């Protein structure tokens with residue numbers, strides 16, 4: 001049994017620098033999450049040993065995206081050591097509104113984009129997804145998408161818009177081939193793993209593109225840490241997934257240590 005698994009089973013905090021590629025801030029009455037304030041969330045990150053987290057709004061459905069993005073901008077300005085902001089847009093809006101909002105956020109220090117078409121009743125492979133990719137390609141902004149549609153659709157986008165980093169927001173193993181084939185496709189572990197699936201992912205997917213994502217505060221940090229810490233994949237691979245791979249992504253994005 002490796003050390004990280006042993007410590008996890010004893011209930012100890014993982015002795016590894018954690019980097020979280022998928023987290024949300026901004027609880028609301030309609031979409032409550034853990035903790036009332038960002039101060040408390042950052043305190044919890046320090047307690048667990050999470051060095052940095054990519055964060056975007058928790059609200060996903062309606063017209064409130066500018067307000068939600070303002071919250072992310074304010075939180076990232078307050079905690080620049082801990083938080084890296086991605087903005088979120090509602091894909092049902094006209095393209096000029098989507099572009100204006102991303103542009104406004106980019107000029108306020110937001111470095112990437114979060115998409116979640118499914119929750120907005122918008123098709124995963126709709127034309128506005130491609131529109132946002134075109135923008136991201138021009139400005140070299142990474143996109144974390146809740147779901148990139150079919151692997152064929154994702155591959156088509158990667159070939160057409162090759163100048164930015166694609167992040168698969170949840171662990172859908174059907175993207176394995178696309179992740180393996182391209183240098184700029186990353187895979188987030190934030191989601192459900194059944195017994196043996198972490199081992200299967202590590203056995204079939206290039207290990208330098210798999211990054212731990214908590215999906216906080218939809219889920220608590222520990223919920224998605226457990227399956228990685230307890231898997232039979234060796235300590236070195238765990239350290240890569242839990243932090244080192246995202247450090248490499250941040251370097252490629254020019255974010256590095258701040």
Ligand SMILES: [Zn+2]
Nearest residue numbers: 022024215218
């Ligand atoms: Zn999420």
